[in-house]
Amino acid sequence: MQQSLFDTGVITLPQAELDYRPDFLDQCSADGLLRCFRDSLAWRQDHIKLYGKVVKIPRLQAWYGDAGTQYRYSGLTLSPEHWTAELSALKLACEQACGQRFNAVLANWYRSGDDSMGWHSDDEPELGRNPVIASVSLGVCRNLDFRHKGTGQTHRLPLQHGSLLIMSGPTQSHWQHGIAKTRRVIGERINLTFRYIYC
Ligand SMILES: O=C(O)CCC(=O)C(=O)O
Numbered sequence: 690m691q692q693s694l695f696d697t698g699v700i701t702l703p704q705a706e707l708d709y710r711p712d713f714l715d716q717c718s719a720d721g722l723l724r725c726f727r728d729s730l731a732w733r734q735d736h737i738k739l740y741g742k743v744v745k746i747p748r749l750q751a752w753y754g755d756a757g758t759q760y761r762y763s764g765l766t767l768s769p770e771h772w773t774a775e776l777s778a779l780k781l782a783c784e785q786a787c788g789q790r791f792n793a794v795l796a797n798w799y800r801s802g803d804d805s806m807g808w809h810s811d812d813e814p815e816l817g818r819n820p821v822i823a824s825v826s827l828g829v830c831r832n833l834d835f836r837h838k839g840t841g842q843t844h845r846l847p848l849q850h851g852s853l854l855i856m857s858g859p860t861q862s863h864w865q866h867g868i869a870k871t872r873r874v875i876g877e878r879i880n881l882t883f884r885y886i887y888c
């Protein structure tokens with residue numbers, strides 16, 4: 690872990706609090722965690738209902754957390770798997786970087802440029818007001834796009850292997866974010882968003 694108290698990367702957008710730390714993990718730790726999470730997490734192919742049709746979510750996901758932390762998303766409810774040693778260690782590093790506790794993590798595995806995540810805000814009631822979300826990226830660089838709900842302003846943030854993005858304050862109230870598909874032939878990426886769920 691390479692971050693220090695002075696190594697901050699604030700991104701200035703209206704009505705958002707974003708702090709991007711590209712060097713959160715050293716190369717060797719990031720490589721090891723990518724392999725470890727890909728091979729050992731309880732990946733699932735979930736389905737959601739979209740305009741009355743059941744469709745595959747365009748990525749694999751896994752939900753880990755303390756007992757009682759449930760993940761609700763588009764009519765889907767996931768119960769948490771038990772923390773693994775590697776996830777717990779990464780959670781601790783995120784807690785130290787953010788100065789706050791987390792009790793759950795959503796892992797997303799984008800197997801290729803064909804996998805994506807649609808526009809959304811992490812604003813479910815169980816996250817509380819102005820949630821702090823710590824997002825760790827491993828694998829190929831993908832763009833996280835932001836779109837302001839009122840003005841339509843957009844901002845593109847490439848998320849590097851081993852980076853940490855902290856979203857906090859009013860970000861989720863005023864902005865949506867998503868990962869677009871890309872036609873470039875690219876490899877895989879795993880993203881982990883650590884959250885605090887009120888339950
Ligand atoms: O893959 C990413 O960087 C975004 C993940 C995300 O927005 C989420 O898990 O809510």
Ligand SMILES: [Fe+2]
Nearest residue numbers: 809810811866
């Ligand atoms: Fe999100």
